[in-house]
Amino acid sequence: MSETATLSGLNAWVREFAALVDEHKEELTRLDSAIGDGDHGINMERGMAAVLAALDGAETPSSAALLKNVGMTLVSAVGGASGPLYGTFFLRLASACGEVTEVDADTFAKAVRAGLDGIVARGKAESGDKTMYDALAPAADALDEALAGGSSLRAALEAAADAAEAGRDATSPMPARKGRASYLGERSVGHQDPGATSAALLFRAAASVLG
Amino acid sequence: MSETATLSGLNAWVREFAALVDEHKEELTRLDSAIGDGDHGINMERGMAAVLAALDGAETPSSAALLKNVGMTLVSAVGGASGPLYGTFFLRLASACGEVTEVDADTFAKAVRAGLDGIVARGKAESGDKTMYDALAPAADALDEALAGGSSLRAALEAAADAAEAGRDATSPMPARKGRASYLGERSVGHQDPGATSAALLFRAAASVLG
Amino acid sequence: MKKLINEPADVVSEALLGIEAAHPELKIDHASKVIYRGDAPVSGKVALISGGGSGHEPLHGGFVGPGMLDAACAGEMFTSPVPEQMLTATKAVDGGAGVVHIVKNYTGDVMNFEMAAELAAAEAGIDVVSVVTDDDVAVQDSLYTAGRRGVGVTVILEKIVGAAAEQGRPLAEVADIAKLVNANGRSMGMALTSCTVPAAGKPTFELAEDEMEIGIGIHGEPGRRRVPLAPAKEIAEMLVEPILSDLPFTSGDPVIAFVNGMGGTPLIELYLMYNEVARILGGHGVGIARSLVGPYITSLEMAGCSVTLVKATDDLLALWDAPVNTPALRWGV
Amino acid sequence: MKKLINEPADVVSEALLGIEAAHPELKIDHASKVIYRGDAPVSGKVALISGGGSGHEPLHGGFVGPGMLDAACAGEMFTSPVPEQMLTATKAVDGGAGVVHIVKNYTGDVMNFEMAAELAAAEAGIDVVSVVTDDDVAVQDSLYTAGRRGVGVTVILEKIVGAAAEQGRPLAEVADIAKLVNANGRSMGMALTSCTVPAAGKPTFELAEDEMEIGIGIHGEPGRRRVPLAPAKEIAEMLVEPILSDLPFTSGDPVIAFVNGMGGTPLIELYLMYNEVARILGGHGVGIARSLVGPYITSLEMAGCSVTLVKATDDLLALWDAPVNTPALRWGV
Numbered sequence A, B: 001m002s003e004t005a006t007l008s009g010l011n012a013w014v015r016e017f018a019a020l021v022d023e024h025k026e027e028l029t030r031l032d033s034a035i036g037d038g039d040h041g042i043n044m045e046r047g048m049a050a051v052l053a054a055l056d057g058a059e060t061p062s063s064a065a066l067l068k069n070v071g072m073t074l075v076s077a078v079g080g081a082s083g084p085l086y087g088t089f090f091l092r093l094a095s096a097c098g099e100v101t102e103v104d105a106d107t108f109a110k111a112v113r114a115g116l117d118g119i120v121a122r123g124k125a126e127s128g129d130k131t132m133y134d135a136l137a138p139a140a141d142a143l144d145e146a147l148a149g150g151s152s153l154r155a156a157l158e159a160a161a162d163a164a165e166a167g168r169d170a171t172s173p174m175p176a177r178k179g180r181a182s183y184l185g186e187r188s189v190g191h192q193d194p195g196a197t198s199a200a201l202l203f204r205a206a207a208s209v210l211g
Numbered sequence C, D: 001m002k003k004l005i006n007e008p009a010d011v012v013s014e015a016l017l018g019i020e021a022a023h024p025e026l027k028i029d030h031a032s033k034v035i036y037r038g039d040a041p042v043s044g045k046v047a048l049i050s051g052g053g054s055g056h057e058p059l060h061g062g063f064v065g066p067g068m069l070d071a072a073c074a075g076e077m078f079t080s081p082v083p084e085q086m087l088t089a090t091k092a093v094d095g096g097a098g099v100v101h102i103v104k105n106y107t108g109d110v111m112n113f114e115m116a117a118e119l120a121a122a123e124a125g126i127d128v129v130s131v132v133t134d135d136d137v138a139v140q141d142s143l144y145t146a147g148r149r150g151v152g153v154t155v156i157l158e159k160i161v162g163a164a165a166e167q168g169r170p171l172a173e174v175a176d177i178a179k180l181v182n183a184n185g186r187s188m189g190m191a192l193t194s195c196t197v198p199a200a201g202k203p204t205f206e207l208a209e210d211e212m213e214i215g216i217g218i219h220g221e222p223g224r225r226r227v228p229l230a231p232a233k234e235i236a237e238m239l240v241e242p243i244l245s246d247l248p249f250t251s252g253d254p255v256i257a258f259v260n261g262m263g264g265t266p267l268i269e270l271y272l273m274y275n276e277v278a279r280i281l282g283g284h285g286v287g288i289a290r291s292l293v294g295p296y297i298t299s300l301e302m303a304g305c306s307v308t309l310v311k312a313t314d315d316l317l318a319l320w321d322a323p324v325n326t327p328a329l330r331w332g333v
């Protein structure tokens, strides 16, 4: 089992995420219809389709180049709340990984943390606001913890994906305090957050192809 | 059995027509929805309600006064195609009956004929156009014929009402050539004409209270 | 039935109160349900009156004002107004130069306006010329119909003829321009959904999720044929081609192109349709000189649209461009 | 789904083609989906840019032109545009006097405009002031929400601020006026029906025949509460009272009153609602100085309406009355 995230691994991650988004497009949209404006699946699918198209034609000789391309494409193809947020995540990831073709597990975990910080900087989400943060933050924590405990990158990403899914599930009982769902107040209770759901897919994709 | 249409008889006729229109309001509207604009019942009900209200407050010492009031009220309360047509019918009826309190059967039949002529003058309908004419014309013919054959006014009005209903039924297979239904062309076939349906009510009302 | 109303019977009169409150520049006769421009009668000017059933707003009340109508008579929902209304309006707006009645060709409208004109001549000796619009190519104009319906061209006509009257042109000329616009105009409409007359409480007709009606009028009545739902491209052809084959356009003739919303269709779809219409016209070498896109002659909350083309002359275009100041059309002032 | 469209993915770009065909006085950048006034950039004038998800037409593209916006960026349906669009627009309209971004308060819109402003400052050194509209009293403005949504006030603001910019007022003053209008404005909306995003193919939410949503926004999202259908009178109270109790109107203050249609509601119902609104305001001693009635900030084919009140000053009223020449609002020219 590789202990690093290679360029082709990152590439596979992005493609796997795109595949999962495509597969769950209807679900994401349905969740967003309940407490938002019913476009999260459409937005993410449009964004990831644009990412695949952009990667096909691009030279991305380094982790930074690859991830920056993903981030820029998301920013310029998605719009809405998720565009700048996922875009910023990948842009920060790019800077943190650097102009290399392979990053070790610790660097990758730090990059994820940087991405998460970027999302917070843009969106000001806190834990319990019922946003993608509630899936991403536990995932980043689990990743750090597993690596600190000696896990392989793959195993740590498994733990992170599990944590993201648990975080996603935990958004159901929350009343939303950020994004469109916050307009519904208590009416948002009982519905899973769409952004947390796509964020869990991001880590599930990582766990299945990275490391 | 009275052989004349008294002032109170004409009054009762108008009220009975109003009652029948009220009772068949939905049916008239439904028929008009199929081949027109779905307001014939609403129009006739509004018109006859206005007539009842107008009669309540009015001095109508003669047949002419009574029927003119009905005609004017219909013209000014109904609108659409049926307002001027029924209005003209009653206005012509009024002139033909004259400033009397009682008209004999022949005068009444002539008045009906005058009313029918008024409708033709306004609307240019011919037999088979699928309009109220197709119920009114056979009714006027049957009235004349029965009286010529020695029937009482009541019996002649029975015959007229039967003829109006037969005429009404006969409108079903016709393609409309006048009024809104004509826009539908062949699509109007198989639907009974709303105006012919209300016209049959007019004669059924006469048969049950006049003469 | 889902509507922003109180009692179905009060819709028209309460909407008139709203128009009065929102447009202090107009005068409303609530008893007669007539909307007047504030300065009517305008002495020496030919006066223009129109009217018809309600439910087609902004037609006609939204077109009352300088440069367009002097008065509009509001009938019950989808039911022509009664002669008394037009008679009252005719007397009120007559500025001594005569009055034009603009009548959409429906049996009821024609008969009620006819009675009003007879009464106006008899009672008040006012010169009334009636102009009937009958531009709907969905209806065959033959012995077997009540003739073509008056639809979209009525909007264009009221604007152009209103400008001619405002310029002080005499009655005969104003009436001739009205007839010219009608003769030069053709329309065709379609519906994606039906609509509900408040007093009836349910839709006039039912359409399945995968069906549409082609060749509808503006009264929630069914159209000429029911066909499967189609892309906007094809719908545009179904509307434009019958118009072009009916009106002898010469390649290069400038037209006023009007894509009208039936009331329940969002503007973004109307612009999308306008693009298709413009594309088809381009293919036929028909040049668009002026355009109008929006819900101007509607059928309550019906979803759908109609296309109207009017072959224009330089005079007609200048009249179209002339100032107008009404609730629904305003420019130049 | 019944719509006058071709492919769901092409709705926005094809509608832009239609806007271009219908309004030769505008310039359209189809690649960036930006609508410009024809003479942009206007040298020395503060430029106004707005934008947002599509499906709210005529907002914002219908408000581009002299006296109002210099550019409007069209996002995907109900999805804010992306930073690149606003960046492109900002560079294109800057006439040297700075640029105001008018942003409706939605997380996505705010973040995308923010990125654009950062890029405009960094890449081109353009002075950008962002003004966020947040007038929807249905949303509590607290730590527990993303803040109030920007809705109807955006229309009034774009008109008034557009006039201020057209008069040559400097950036800071133009931005201050924008903030004042927003601070003085409040809105509340309701829906009788949901609406369908073309790419989703089905309604965002379902409402029973006897239900309505109170406190909706403009994205087909559910509102604050679902209540039984009620007469227009009561609906008007549900909309106006929360506005009045939120905005400290002093009896006698003149307001601009705006009754907006959500896209699928016929004009006759909007005027009927306007009557109810005017009646309630009269009861509170609030005088209506100006009014606007019609579908100006819509939610596709949603049936429903919103009410916006803006407390006006003499300067604001004069700016409201100033000439404007856009597809959707036009007067004085």
Ligand SMILES: Nc1ncnc2c1ncn2[C@@H]1O[C@H](COP(=O)(O)OP(=O)(O)O)[C@@H](O)[C@H]1O
Pocket (backbone or CB within 6 Å): A032, A036, A037, A039, A040, A043, A044, A079, A080, A081, A082, A083, A085, A119, A122, A123, A124, A125, A130, A131, A132, A133, A178, A179, A180, A193, A194, A195, A196, D078, D079, D080, D107, D108, D109
């Ligand atoms: N301030 C925020 N911080 C983090 N995530 C947010 C924030 N606001 C919204 N989100 C996320 O964005 C998701 C919605 O994305 P999307 O539907 O694509 O955008 P929009 O709300 O603009 O339609 C929400 O489910 C939530 O997870």
Ligand SMILES: Nc1ncnc2c1ncn2[C@@H]1O[C@H](COP(=O)(O)OP(=O)(O)O)[C@@H](O)[C@H]1O
Pocket (backbone or CB within 6 Å): B032, B036, B037, B038, B039, B040, B041, B043, B044, B079, B080, B081, B082, B083, B085, B119, B122, B123, B124, B125, B130, B131, B132, B133, B178, B179, B180, B193, B194, B195, B196, C078, C079, C080, C107, C108, C109
């Ligand atoms: N030209 C005409 N002559 C006689 N009757 C007519 C004519 N046109 C229409 N009608 C009658 O009027 C009826 C429709 O009346 P109504 O629905 O009240 O008016 P509208 O068609 O204006 O909505 C038709 O069913 C038909 O019987």
Ligand SMILES: [Mg+2]
Pocket (backbone or CB within 6 Å): A032, A036, A037, A038, A039, A040, A080
């Ligand atoms: Mg969303």
Ligand SMILES: [Mg+2]
Pocket (backbone or CB within 6 Å): B032, B036, B037, B038, B039, B040, B080
């Ligand atoms: Mg009818």
Ligand SMILES: [Mg+2]
Pocket (backbone or CB within 6 Å): B037, B039, B080, B081, C078, C079, C080, C108
């Ligand atoms: Mg009718």
Ligand SMILES: [Mg+2]
Pocket (backbone or CB within 6 Å): A037, A039, A080, A081, D078, D079, D080, D108
């Ligand atoms: Mg969105």
